[in-house]
Amino acid sequence: MNLNIIGYFIYLSITSIIILKVGRICYENGNVYVSTLIPNHEDLCHKINQILLVGYYLLNLGYCAMTLISWNKITSTTQLIEVISSKSAIIICTIAAMHYINIIILTKYIKKII
Numbered sequence: 001m002n003l004n005i006i007g008y009f010i011y012l013s014i015t016s017i018i019i020l021k022v023g024r025i026c027y028e029n030g031n032v033y034v035s036t037l038i039p040n041h042e043d044l045c046h047k048i049n050q051i052l053l054v055g056y057y058l059l060n061l062g063y064c065a066m067t068l069i070s071w072n073k074i075t076s077t078t079q080l081i082e083v084i085s086s087k088s089a090i091i092i093c094t095i096a097a098m099h100y101i102n103i104i105i106l107t108k109y110i111k112k113i114i
Contacts (some may be wrong), residue, residue, distance in 0.1 A: 003074040008013055009086050012064060015091045019060045027053045033106050064091060 027049060034045040034052075067087060074080050 003077070003080050007071070007074055007080050007084055008068055010080075011068075014084070014088050015064045016061065018088075018092065019057065019064070019095070020077055022099075023053055023056050023060075026056070027100070037109065045091060060091070060095065063094070067091075080103070 020101075030049045030052065031045055034049050038045055038048070048102065067090075071083060074083060
């Protein structure tokens with residue numbers, strides 16, 4: 001069987017699980033930040049948080065799918081492990097960077113309001 005197809009399946013499985021898990025955690029804890037920005041409107045805060053979650057899923061899962069185009073032909077199992085680990089690391093670092101940028105922006109915005 002083609003090692004690229006196996007690599008695609010493993011890569012998409014790993015990154016999808018990570019993205020879905022991180023998205024769920026951020027969604028559950030994100031209401032605190034959104035409700036700080038828009039006090040006394042819990043229903044609106046919940047809807048905004050849902051929209052942020054959908055956007056997060058679409059952006060990250062779409063990026064994962066688009067990175068498959070840039071893969072070279074994989075010829076060995078060692079190369080397969082190397083490619084999967086490096087591509088997964090890039091996704092994890094991107095998610096972490098996006099999270100910290102969002103926290104910095106929200107914190108600066110909240111300080112301006114208060």
